[in-house]
Amino acid sequence: MPESITLKNVSKSFGSNQVLVNASLDIPAGKTTVILGGSGSGKSVLLKCILGLIHADSGLIKFGAESVLDMDEPARMAMMRKLGMLFQSGALFDSMSVWENVAFALLEDGMKPTEAKEIAITKLRQVGLRSAVADLSPAELSGGMKKRAALARAVCHEPSVIFYDEPTTGLDPITSDVINDLIIQLQDEYKATSVVITHDMHTAFKIADKMAFLYKGSFLSDGDPKDFKDSKNPYVAQFVAGSAQGPIEAAV
């Protein structure tokens, strides 16, 4: 049973830099929620707050029935077992081969290496990587290959909640679409709760059941993707259209 996630008035600053300001959002169970927002608007920080990797200053974050900010260590580990996270940077372990990265959670659970490697190779194929890639080290992969290997690692233990921080950034349009289909397929197959950060409007509208727009640390708008397409909100409209003209000023 996948978990829903609730954010209420979550705030986080780094020194004088207020990154999240009373961000509130409901992320429904078993659905794909896409978070949109400009560069530096706090999307990655928001994901890390949900995961407890960054401790939010105030507000309420619920993962299923549990409050993330009040979790003790065993509860946090239990939560981590249920989720998969694709980092924006990939964050592959560079001291291990690609397949050891992908199968990391399985190996840690005590699965036999031969068995784990087979599963890892299957997952690598799903993200469009040849099995020969399995024995390479992450340093030998291209940027897009790293991203896909990291994606394979994030979903290898079949988590019920999956976070994707820009899964298609840096990929060619065809591979991007393969990844989109994979996200949809994972969501159909395991009824996983998916949270996807993306700048890619094609991806966003293809996979989203729900959309939310983060601007300067709070959610300006959230709801049905159809409403986003012809949104009356000038900020959202400008972002979706990808236009330089409008209320949002591009950081120069």
Place this chain on the structure above:
Amino acid sequence: MSFSGALLSPASSLGRVVMTFVQECGAISLFFMTFIRHTLGFSSMHGQFAKQAEFVGWQSLPIVLLTAFFTGGVLALQSYAGFDNAVLAGGQVPKVVALSMLRELGPVLGALMVASRVGSAMAAELGTMRVTEQIDALYTLAVNPFKYLVMPRILACMTMLPLLVILANLVGIVGGYLVSVHILGLSGHMYTQNAYAAIGNEDVILGLVKAVIFGAIIGLMATFHGYKAGNGAAGVGMATTRAVVYAAVAILISDYFITAWFV
């Protein structure tokens, strides 16, 4: 600047230094307490310990033994020069070499070599893992990075340094022997006998206690500064420098206090 401002500023900057020092010490102690807590709940060491033990122990062997060998030789040369006649030197040189190696130079020089070789590498590795989000990734894969990365490294340092030091002591005494016999012309039989007679239990224990504590210091400084690294490549560089410098200073200061406590 006003007159009183000029008077106050040295005091206030000293105050800042002291505050920073106290804060650092506090943070390091907290980190160490977490280490102790996790060690007691020993469960998941993941074979990481063996890997680290090989790195800290086995791979440090050549450099530690090489320095020990020449240290023993130098001790023999220097102490010989201090004696008026060869008869006195024949009795005393082996004693000086053996006791200096066991009580002081074996542990201290061994620790400094390991700190520069292992401490810097560990801090750089953990620092890189921190800034490239690999430590965060461990967390999301339900592995406690403290247990997986920090504990095995500190434990490896604490267990491997004493072993290295035992071998370094032996090799240092052998170095002293070779210099005494082949360069200074002392009797080899006398050397062995006098060196052996000079060593007491407490010398061995003191050396090993030091080695365990120095090992803990090296592992702690390396993992602490690596784990808390920030700010990209520059942050990793800083963590590496800090790991080595803090460890070296802490080793030399604690050496004094351990010795003073034993004597």
